[in-house]
Structure formats: structure tokens, C-alpha cells
Amino acid sequence: MGRTPEFDREDVLDRALLLFWQKGFHATSIRDLVDVTGLGKASIYNAFGNKEQFFKTVLDRYAMQSEQAQLQRLDAVTPASEAIRIYFEDLIRFSVTIGPRLGCLYTNTAVELAPRLEKMENYLKGQFEKTEERLATTIRRGHDDGSIPTSVVPETTANILLNLAFGIRVQARLGSSEEKLRGIVEGSMAALLFYPYRSNLAHQSEARSA
Amino acid sequence: MGRTPEFDREDVLDRALLLFWQKGFHATSIRDLVDVTGLGKASIYNAFGNKEQFFKTVLDRYAMQSEQAQLQRLDAVTPASEAIRIYFEDLIRFSVTIGPRLGCLYTNTAVELAPRLEKMENYLKGQFEKTEERLATTIRRGHDDGSIPTSVVPETTANILLNLAFGIRVQARLGSSEEKLRGIVEGSMAALLFYPYRSNLAHQSEARSA
DNA sequence: GTAGTTTTGGGCAGATTGCTCAAAAATTCA
DNA sequence: TGAATTTTTGAGCAATCTGCCCAAAACTAC
Structure with a gap:
């Protein structure tokens, strides 16, 4: 009552x-x-x-709306390479579309409150580590379904992909356009995951064996 | 007097x-x-x-000590690929060694003050764009001295390298170890710039033509 | 020494900060 | 209806904030 x-x-x-x-x-x-x-x-x-x-309550709500939803889609999409691509697509959309210069609340908070990060460790650092693990798992799934070459090391590459995500979030916060961010993701993923197709290579050298 | x-x-x-x-x-x-x-x-x-x-005065002093010094070394080192590698080495050292969880003052500031970024546009956004241009120029220099394949597109790759730098700075702010950051840089550069050697590939597939 | 100029330390004013408390209003249960 | 519980409301607290002023001290130029 x-x-x-x-x-x-x-x-x-x-x-x-x-x-x-x-x-x-x-x-x-x-x-x-x-x-x-x-x-x-x-x-x-x-x-x-x-x-x-x-x-902190607001951070929880943010987690419910953004990160968790995106990570769930990581497991849902097939093949695994497509899942990673869509993960970054969602990341860009979420960082740019909702409002101008928002970026990622987690990343913004981590940068702003880094000196007192110990108090928020459960909230932030854990989330980032979870994302990295999920990415590594997805890469391994890509090994199984054949969408990602087995030569790509899951842990190292997940590490690099998480770093890529941080960069995207910061640039979204600075007001970069959706197109520019898409180009960065596309180029990075091509170089890291998909061996033959690399958009940061000139098209003249396309004739190369996979 | x-x-x-x-x-x-x-x-x-x-x-x-x-x-x-x-x-x-x-x-x-x-x-x-x-x-x-x-x-x-x-x-x-x-x-x-x-x-x-x-x-703002402090930002100027920071520029003098960090960014400008690093960018000058970009032009001084030969070959160009080594210059880029050293640029990132300096970046990591500067973000981690001086103090724990410092990161990059420019990036931290840009993230924290993004809503009122218009007032600092000259300070921050300009600096980042300058860095990107310098990277592109260095890549072109790498085309000439043969240290970077001409198939690597300068503008696109500089864009991606700047994004890589943002990620490194954020992770430094979050307390990532120097070794981890080095691994990210090494793996990313190998994939983006140096075609045959890619540390995120397993060593079993090393036999591949350059 | 004297005049002029700048730094220094203290302190003040006004606004803003995060936060609390007691009373009023609204709802549920008896 | 009346008691119990919870939310709302408004006033206001103590602390801190930024920014500025002023008189005294310290230094230079003459």
C-alpha cells in the first residue's frame, strides 16, 4: 500500500x-x-x-537496452562472420543514430571516471571482458561453420576487435559520420578476418589466392 | 618590471x-x-x-610535449613503416608509462566534453585530423621507399590507424598493460600494413606468397 | 630612496552542489 | 471512517564551487 x-x-x-x-x-x-x-x-x-x-541504476538500464541485446544477437546470427559484422553494425547504429555525439555510455563513463574505476569495476571492466570473450567464442564458431579461416587466432583477434570497438565509440562521441565509421569497421574486419577481400587494398591486387 | x-x-x-x-x-x-x-x-x-x-593553456603544453613530438618523429624515421610502428610505441609509452590510467589527455577531454566540443574544436578535432593526415602522408612515403605495399590505400588505412590509436588510448585509460597494448598494435599493423606477416594468423599458414 | 608595477595571501560574494527533513497528499487495508 | 504506509512537496541545510577584490609585500626602473 x-x-x-x-x-x-x-x-x-x-x-x-x-x-x-x-x-x-x-x-x-x-x-x-x-x-x-x-x-x-x-x-x-x-x-x-x-x-x-x-x-548505477541508469547504467543497468543502459546495459539492458544496449550491450546485452547486442551480445545476444552475436549468438543468434549465422554464419559467425556475419554475426560479428552485425555486432559492429548495431554498435554504430546505437552510438550514432539515437542522438548526436553520444558514443557509448560505458566507454564515456570509463574514460571520465577512470581514477575511481575501482568502485565501478563490476559494471564496466567486467562488461568489456565479457564482450571480448563473446567475440572470441564467435570466432571459434566461425572456425566450425567455415566462415572464418582457422588461421585467425580467436583470443588475439577478439582483443583487436574490442579495441576496434573502443575506437568506433570514441569517434562516434566526437561526431564522426555513420559512413566513416562503417568504412573503418569494414576495412578492419576485412584485414583481420577475411583474408582475400580487403577493402583497404587497392582493387588492382584482387587477383590473389585465398 | x-x-x-x-x-x-x-x-x-x-x-x-x-x-x-x-x-x-x-x-x-x-x-x-x-x-x-x-x-x-x-x-x-x-x-x-x-x-x-x-x-586550454594546459592543453597547449600537453600538445607541445606529446602529440607534436610524436608527429615530428613520424617524419624523421626511415623507413616509413618503422615510423608508424614507432609512433604507436611512443603512443603506448606516453599513455601508460608516465602514470597509471592516464591515457591521452586529448582523447579523455574530447570524450568528457563532447557536448560542448564546438568551443574546443580548434584544439581537439584539428589535432586528430592532423594526425590522420600525417599518417596518410607517411603511408605514401612507405609506397616510395618500398616499406609499405602500394596496394595499401593511404586515406582509408590512415583512418583505420587513427581509430586504432583511439582504442589504444582508451584501453590505456582503463589500465590495460603495456604488453597487451603492444600486442594489439602489432596484430593490427601486421594485418593492415604488412601483408605476409600477420601475428593474428596461426603460424601454420606462414607459407604464403608475398 | 621613490615611484610604478606585479605577485601574493586572505577573504568575500554569489551561485551551485548534493542532500535532508517535516509536513501534506494520496493510496490501501481494516 | 480511520490507521498505516508511501510519495510528493517545498523549504532549507551545510559544504563547496568559481571568480574576484583589496591591501600588503616584493621587485624593477628611475
């Missing part, structure tokens, strides 16, 4: 998420959150605790 | 630089700067203006 909350919790979280995503943790004040969510200061503290706890 | 300042300007700038580098712009207060530099509030405002102007 008790009084019914007037706000829609998910809606409030989404609004707060977008604000934190745009401005970062420190630059977002409680006042800003009050303005964007429409509910009073005390209501925020009552419903979500202090600013740091609120931010 | 007038009273001689008691502080060494370069020393103060270096201390402030390190602090901004560690904590970021918003999390660094004037009080923090007073503590770390040892001089009073008024002296800071007198010598460097307000916080934002001080930060």
Missing part, C-alpha cells in the same frame, strides 16, 4: 539515461535531472538514492 | 597538467589546483585566467 508514484519509473530512467549519456556524470547535476525527469529533488532521492546510486 | 613570480611557470603547468590528465576537467577544482601547484587562488587567476583558460 501507500501512495502511488506519479511517475513512470522506466520513462524517468530513460530520460536520466539520455542526459547522463550526453553530459557525463560530473557535468550532470541533480538540478538537471529534476528538470529533465519532471519530478522533485526529494522524490529522486527517495526513489533512487543518491546521485551515484542513481547513475 | 614588477614583482618576480615565485613559481616556475613550466613546473606549475606540468603539475596542473598531470592533475587534469588524471581527474578530467570537471572533477578538478580550483582548490585542487591550488593544492597541487602550491600557489594561491589569486595567483592562478592572475597568471592563467579562469579555469577554462587555464585548462
Whole structure:
């Protein structure tokens, strides 16, 4: 029992998420959150605790909407090479389409709060490691279904692909166009995963055996 | 004429630089700067203006010490492929060795202050574009001196290399080890620039024509 | 020494920060 | 209806923030 909350919790979280995503943790004040969510200061503290706890809740919601969804698609798509390609397509779409200069909330947060990263280790570093492991697993699946040459080492390449993802997220944050990011992903994947087709090679040298 | 300042300007700038580098712009207060530099509030405002102007001055000093120095070495080293390799070696050293979880001040700043990036466009975006152009130029030089296959397209590959650099800087900020970053650079460069030798390929497939 | 100039330290003003508390309003259960 | 529980509301707290000012100290030029 008790009084019914007037706000829609998910809606409030989404609004707060977008604000934190745009401005970062420190630059977002409680006042800003009050303005964007429409509910009073005390209501925020009552419903979500202090600013740091609120931010962590927002991070969880972000995880639900972005990373987890993308990682699930990694396992769902066949062949494995296509899954990786789609993973990066989703990454770009999610980093660019929703709003300008958003990038990835996880990456932005990790860069901004790196000095006090110990407190958020479970949230961020674990997520990144999980992504890397999933990528390695997918590469191994590509060995089985024949879409990725067995000569490609899963661990090393997953490491490099995660680094590629970090670069994409940062450049999305800086306002790079979707096309430019697509070109980077395409060129990198071609060089790393698909031996014969490499878009960063001039087309004159296409005649080369696989 | 007038009273001689008691502080060494370069020393103060270096201390402030390190602090901004560690904590970021918003999390660094004037009080923090007073503590770390040892001089009073008024002296800071007198010598460097307000916080934002001080930060820009610090960015300039950072440019002098890091980016510019690294870019100059790009042109100095022969062959061109070695120049690029050394560029990334310097990048890693500079991002990891000076202090833990520092990364690159430019990248950190760009990520943190992306929403108000218009005001710093000259400082950051220009620097990144300059780096990309320098990389492309170096690749062309590699075409001439024979260290990089002419099949490697300068613009596309420079684009990808810049993205690689962003990833390295972020991972350095997250505390990745020097060895891990070296592995990423080595694997990426091998795949992108040096056709026959690719460390992310298993050694069993080494017998392949160049 | 004197005048002019700059640094320095202290402190102040105004705004903003994150946060709390008590009372009012709304809902459920008895 | 009345008691219990929860949310909302608004006022306000203590601390910190940035930015600036002013008088005193220190230095240079004359």
C-alpha cells in the first residue's frame, strides 16, 4: 500500500539515461535531472538514492537496452562472420543514430571516471571482458561453420576487435559520420578476418589466392 | 618590471597538467589546483585566467610535449613503416608509462566534453585530423621507399590507424598493460600494413606468397 | 630612496552542489 | 471512517564551487 508514484519509473530512467549519456556524470547535476525527469529533488532521492546510486541504476538500464541485446544477437546470427559484422553494425547504429555525439555510455563513463574505476569495476571492466570473450567464442564458431579461416587466432583477434570497438565509440562521441565509421569497421574486419577481400587494398591486387 | 613570480611557470603547468590528465576537467577544482601547484587562488587567476583558460593553456603544453613530438618523429624515421610502428610505441609509452590510467589527455577531454566540443574544436578535432593526415602522408612515403605495399590505400588505412590509436588510448585509460597494448598494435599493423606477416594468423599458414 | 608595477595571501560574494527533513497528499487495508 | 504506509512537496541545510577584490609585500626602473 501507500501512495502511488506519479511517475513512470522506466520513462524517468530513460530520460536520466539520455542526459547522463550526453553530459557525463560530473557535468550532470541533480538540478538537471529534476528538470529533465519532471519530478522533485526529494522524490529522486527517495526513489533512487543518491546521485551515484542513481547513475548505477541508469547504467543497468543502459546495459539492458544496449550491450546485452547486442551480445545476444552475436549468438543468434549465422554464419559467425556475419554475426560479428552485425555486432559492429548495431554498435554504430546505437552510438550514432539515437542522438548526436553520444558514443557509448560505458566507454564515456570509463574514460571520465577512470581514477575511481575501482568502485565501478563490476559494471564496466567486467562488461568489456565479457564482450571480448563473446567475440572470441564467435570466432571459434566461425572456425566450425567455415566462415572464418582457422588461421585467425580467436583470443588475439577478439582483443583487436574490442579495441576496434573502443575506437568506433570514441569517434562516434566526437561526431564522426555513420559512413566513416562503417568504412573503418569494414576495412578492419576485412584485414583481420577475411583474408582475400580487403577493402583497404587497392582493387588492382584482387587477383590473389585465398 | 614588477614583482618576480615565485613559481616556475613550466613546473606549475606540468603539475596542473598531470592533475587534469588524471581527474578530467570537471572533477578538478580550483582548490585542487591550488593544492597541487602550491600557489594561491589569486595567483592562478592572475597568471592563467579562469579555469577554462587555464585548462586550454594546459592543453597547449600537453600538445607541445606529446602529440607534436610524436608527429615530428613520424617524419624523421626511415623507413616509413618503422615510423608508424614507432609512433604507436611512443603512443603506448606516453599513455601508460608516465602514470597509471592516464591515457591521452586529448582523447579523455574530447570524450568528457563532447557536448560542448564546438568551443574546443580548434584544439581537439584539428589535432586528430592532423594526425590522420600525417599518417596518410607517411603511408605514401612507405609506397616510395618500398616499406609499405602500394596496394595499401593511404586515406582509408590512415583512418583505420587513427581509430586504432583511439582504442589504444582508451584501453590505456582503463589500465590495460603495456604488453597487451603492444600486442594489439602489432596484430593490427601486421594485418593492415604488412601483408605476409600477420601475428593474428596461426603460424601454420606462414607459407604464403608475398 | 621613490615611484610604478606585479605577485601574493586572505577573504568575500554569489551561485551551485548534493542532500535532508517535516509536513501534506494520496493510496490501501481494516 | 480511520490507521498505516508511501510519495510528493517545498523549504532549507551545510559544504563547496568559481571568480574576484583589496591591501600588503616584493621587485624593477628611475
